[in-house]
Amino acid sequence: MSNAALPPSTGSSASSASSASSDWGLEQIVADLRASREERHRTRHPLGIRELPSREAVVNIVAGLRAALFPTHYGAPDLTDESVDYYVGHTLESTLRLLAEQIRRALRFLPENADASDDVLRARAFKVAREFGHQLPDIRALLVSDIQAAFTGDPAAQHITEILLCYPGVWAMTHHRLAHALHRLGVPLLARFINEIAHSATGIDIHPGAQIASSFFIDHGTGVVIGETAIIGERVRVYQAVTLGAKSFAADLDGTLVKGNARHPIVEDDVVIYAGATILGRVTIGRGSVIGGNVWLTHSVPPGSSVRQGKIREIERGDETP
Numbered sequence: 506m507s508n509a510a511l512p513p514s515t516g517s518s519a520s521s522a523s524s525a526s527s528d529w530g531l532e533q534i535v536a537d538l539r540a541s542r543e544e545r546h547r548t549r550h551p552l553g554i555r556e557l558p559s560r561e562a563v564v565n566i567v568a569g570l571r572a573a574l575f576p577t578h579y580g581a582p583d584l585t586d587e588s589v590d591y592y593v594g595h596t597l598e599s600t601l602r603l604l605a606e607q608i609r610r611a612l613r614f615l616p617e618n619a620d621a622s623d624d625v626l627r628a629r630a631f632k633v634a635r636e637f638g639h640q641l642p643d644i645r646a647l648l649v650s651d652i653q654a655a656f657t658g659d660p661a662a663q664h665i666t667e668i669l670l671c672y673p674g675v676w677a678m679t680h681h682r683l684a685h686a687l688h689r690l691g692v693p694l695l696a697r698f699i700n701e702i703a704h705s706a707t708g709i710d711i712h713p714g715a716q717i718a719s720s721f722f723i724d725h726g727t728g729v730v731i732g733e734t735a736i737i738g739e740r741v742r743v744y745q746a747v748t749l750g751a752k753s754f755a756a757d758l759d760g761t762l763v764k765g766n767a768r769h770p771i772v773e774d775d776v777v778i779y780a781g782a783t784i785l786g787r788v789t790i791g792r793g794s795v796i797g798g799n800v801w802l803t804h805s806v807p808p809g810s811s812v813r814q815g816k817i818r819e820i821e822r823g824d825e826t827p
Contacts, residue, residue, distance in 0.1 A: 558694065560698070563607060563702060566604050569600030570683055573596045573600065574648065579669075602634075608633050608695060609627050612629060647682050648679055648682055651682075651722065652668050653665075654742070655675060674722065677707045680699050681700055685717070687713070693713070708727040716737065720739055722742045722743075723744075725745040726745055727745050728747075730750060732768070734769045735749045735770055742777045744780040745780050747781070748783045751769055752786030753786070770786065771788070778796040782797065788802070794806055794808065
């Protein structure tokens with residue numbers, strides 16, 4: 506009889522094989538990982554904070570806020586005129602409570618809160634969450650302007666529902682409008698968390714510190730990057746793979762990067778930036794300008810400029826510069 510015809514091994518031999526395969530040397534692995542965590546490669550916050558914001562909770566918070574802002578699109582499917590306000594109120598109550606807890610956890614990472622008690626942070630978190638809740642009508646107004654800009658700017662858009670359900674740019678801007686409000690209220694870690702969740706889902710990377718005015722339209726969106734100190738005016742449209750980034754990074758004498766400097770572009774009202782364009786540094790793109798695809802731009806351009814590869818045409822003056 507050939508070996509192929511033999512039945513699988515059973516009994517003591519199988520038990521021995523199982524025992525041998527489970528001898529991972531875990532004691533040494535665990536000891537080495539502890540040494541890495543505590544001595545050689547520490548990643549823990551200097552204060553030893555263990556209670557971190559929860560990604561699952563933040564995802565649920567954004568889903569709840571989205572449902573409260575647009576209940577007929579993201580909320581319950583059977584809402585009526587009589588039940589919608591109750592639904593929004595009930596959703597906000599549970600969502601803001603969850604948000605306050607995540608704010609409390611995030612506030613612990615601010616240096617000024619190093620010695621604050623949990624009770625103090627809990628009170629601060631409630632105050633921030635309450636103020637954030639009162640900003641939601643204004644946030645919704647901004648998002649509606651973004652949705653309308655998408656509908657006006659994209660001939661393929663059939664109706665508002667399609668934009669709300671299908672457009673990654675609107676999804677990313679929903680996260681950003683919420684995150685920017687939290688950033689301004691002094692919770693930068695949680696704000697960054699919210700925008701990075703959108704980044705993972707859409708490929709659109711917007712820092713929560715970026716200031717973006719109304720009627721902003723990101724068409725297609727994949728690969729868009731907007732830096733922390735960027736300022737974007739009204740009715741601006743950008744396409745996929747556009748970067749509004751920093752040209753250089755100032756450093757201290759010891760080589761540590763200086764945080765918070767204004768290092769990203771200012772884009773004035775009614776600007777269009779086509780796919781693949783890269784604009785770097787604290788430069789100003791003048792009102793009504795058009796930046797062509799794949800342009801690399803590191804200097805300011807006046808209002809009404811048309812910039813494309815190889816040349817700049819200033820519409821107002823009517824001349825061309827190589």
